[in-house]
Amino acid sequence: MEASHELTGSRKRLLKTLSITRWSARCDAVRGLRTSYRQINSTLKNISNDNNGTGQTWFEASSLATQMTKFEVAVLCILWDRVLRQFNVASKSSMLHCKRKAVIS
Numbered sequence: 001m002e003a004s005h006e007l008t009g010s011r012k013r014l015l016k017t018l019s020i021t022r023w024s025a026r027c028d029a030v031r032g033l034r035t036s037y038r039q040i041n042s043t044l045k046n047i048s049n050d051n052n053g054t055g056q057t058w059f060e061a062s063s064l065a066t067q068m069t070k071f072e073v074a075v076l077c078i079l080w081d082r083v084l085r086q087f088n089v090a091s092k093s094s095m096l097h098c099k100r101k102a103v104i105s
Contacts, residue, residue: 027084034081041068
């Protein structure tokens with residue numbers, strides 16, 4: 001996903017572009033996917049049912065919607081979210097410790 005897109009619904013979430021370098025960005029991207037999983041899947045199904053799009057758009061939306069209906073994909077999304085949150089907490093804690101140490105020195 002190259003750009004951020006807003007989903008419709010009562011609770012709007014912003015899907016984030018995946019960052020290669022920052023754990024916090026990965027955590028945010030997976031959190032957006034996990035919290036909006038049903039809405040994303042529904043949107044992908046709507047796109048794949050739309051006859052106005054291109055063949056590539058239909059194919060990508062249909063493939064992603066099919067993958068998202070698999071139980072293991074949903075479970076892995078939840079687990080990955082939990083793992084990344086722990087990395088994010090540890091990373092922020094480490095950065096805070098380094099900043100404190102630099103201020104004290």
